[in-house]
Amino acid sequence: MDFHQTTLGVATTAAPVWSQLNRTAGDLEGQVYRAVRNRILQGQLLAGQRLPSTRVLANALGVARSTIVLAYDRLKAEGYLETVPGSASRVAPVAKLPSPGPDRTAPTTPWPIPEPTQKLFEPGIPDLADFPHATWARCLGARSRALRIHDLGYGDAGGIRELQEAIIAHVADRRGVVARPEQVLVVPSTRAAIGLLASIRIQPDARDASIAWMEEPGYPAARALLQAAGARIVPVPCDSAGIDVSKASGPPARLIYVTPSHQYPTGVTMSLQRRLALLEVAQTSGALIIEDDYDSEFQYASRPIAALQGIDRNNVVAYLGTFSKVLAPGVRVAYAIVPPWLLEDATAGLQLRGAVVPIHIQAALADFIREGRLRAHIRRMNTAYAARMAMSMAALSRHCGHALRLSSGAGGLQLATWFKDQRVDDRATAHHLNAHGFAMQPMSRFHLGPPRPGLVFGISRVTSDTVEEVVAKLGRLLRE
Structure with a gap:
């Protein structure tokens, strides 16, 4: 400039x-x-x-x-x-x-250089243009230059103590989680954590020890990971109050996977009554609940609801969180907070798998959290995403209200919608729309049983300059 x-x-x-x-x-x-x-x-x-x-x-x-x-x-x-x-x-x-070497100098291009083409309404990703580059680079650079001798060894499989303490302080304050730092296992992703816990709890050769309950609709990646561990998946209906364990059928579960604070993909919050019923079932049957706290940091109508783990008095909940949505997927840091009775097996399993996060990244993230940078970034992005959710819902209501019924949009980076005409083939419709530059997911992708057809939108990269034109185009395509 x-x-x-x-x-x-x-x-x-x-x-x-x-x-x-x-x-x-x-x-x-x-x-x-x-x-x-x-x-x-x-x-x-x-x-x-x-x-x-x-x-x-x-x-x-x-x-x-x-x-x-x-x-x-x-x-x-x-x-x-x-x-x-x-x-x-x-x-x-x-x-x-x-500066790049002389043989790699880019040709002079008028500002601005065009951004790579982005698919419209793609769910599951944050707006990476808002990543706090400077502060993260400072934390990362400082730790990369000043690692202590004992930091350079293999270290504890569960992660460095500084990050464990920072994570506990963060989730205790914002999510009401109750645990000690040593219960934190630092992993590269929530998928790694789900796979680890499934491998410990699921016994494929024992019929009654291979049952896993999942929300219906539910997260396809979690379903695939449980199945890969040998689990027999039992879909349990999820409605406006969350998973309803009274409608589960068959033998008791060995493992129960839920997203209670912001259900994926519907966005509903599990009611207190349903939470207590779930905890009671787990305690009675000896099941482990995997609480995936998906998208919970972003709530637009109220403060984030307290985690299920915080009201668990019988140590039946393993709490999973990630920094992929609040920072960036490329940071590759997530965590599992496991009950004390599971800690030894989980740590041994993690060490065997070698699913570790580099020490300098862990140390930098610990600084980033302790300095209040994470809290400030979440606060700023919550405001931005709330505005984008509101813009998306308003435009969709105007241009697509003839075809779609919208969820509340009270939080998260996704917006669930359902077709008013239940005969619509949502997979075929999504394929048609995505051929025109969109990236919505069909709701049927999240079901094991008969689906309620709909579309899941991502709102993280919506802009006020383009939302009307884009959604008007979507509305025209839905009329075809």
Whole structure:
């Protein structure tokens, strides 16, 4: 980014390159944010350099001032800019990225460089453009440079103590989890945790010890992992109050998989009555409950509901969480908080599998949590995702209300919808829509038994600039 500057070094107007906003791509706030961020990281904007005021830059670009304010706020939150009260925004001290070698220099391209094509309404992923790059890079860099001698050994299979303590502090405060740090097992993903626990609890050759209950509809990856461990899956109906164990059939379960705080894919929250009934069944039958706290950090109408584990008085719940949704899937850190009686077997199984997270990443994440960076990022993203959910629901109601019935959209990164016409083949419909650039999932994919046809939308990357046009297109396709 180039600025025409006065002799005092005060940026007054933007250079012509700033007029090259790609308005057809939408997300103008994101374009400004990425342009400034990239120029800071590449050393084109230096530490201490003043940026134009939000009003000046908005006028130069021909956009609303609020667009620039939001972009600057993101940059400040991630540590790229700093503001002294009564003064302009300035570039914060950020390490310059190494320049590519002469034979790898990219050709000069007018700003902005087009983003890779994104599929519309793809569920299951966060908005990676909002990842707090600067603060994460600082934590990661500091730990990579200063690992202690004992950190470089094999270490404990369950993870480093610092991260275990940070995770417990986080989930105790936000989710009401009650456990000791040593009960935390740090793993690369919740899938790794599900596979580990299934391998311990499921005995494929013993009929009564191979039964696993799952919500219907439920998470296909969890179902596949349980089946791979030799489990016989019993689907248990899930309605507006969550899983109804009174409707389970057959022998008692050895393992019960649930997503009580934000059920996947319907988004419902399990009622207290259903939670108590589930805990009683597990205690009576000797089952282990796997509580996958999927998407629970993002609640738009209220505070996140307390975890099932927090009201478990008989140690029958293993609580799973991940940083994939609140940060990024590429961080590759999740955790299982297991009951004390299961800890020895789970730790031995984890060590045997070698499913470990690199020490420097664990240490950096511990710092990131302890410094309050995770809490701040979740708070900011909760506000952003709430707005995107509201935009999505409003547009879908206007353009697709003839075909779809929407869920409450009270939390999470997914929105469940159902076809008003129950005869619709949702798999064929999803295939048709996705051929036009969408990425919704058919609701039947989440069922073992006869499905209630519908579509699951992802809302994390919805933008105000494009949502109306995109959903209008979707509505036209649904009328075909």
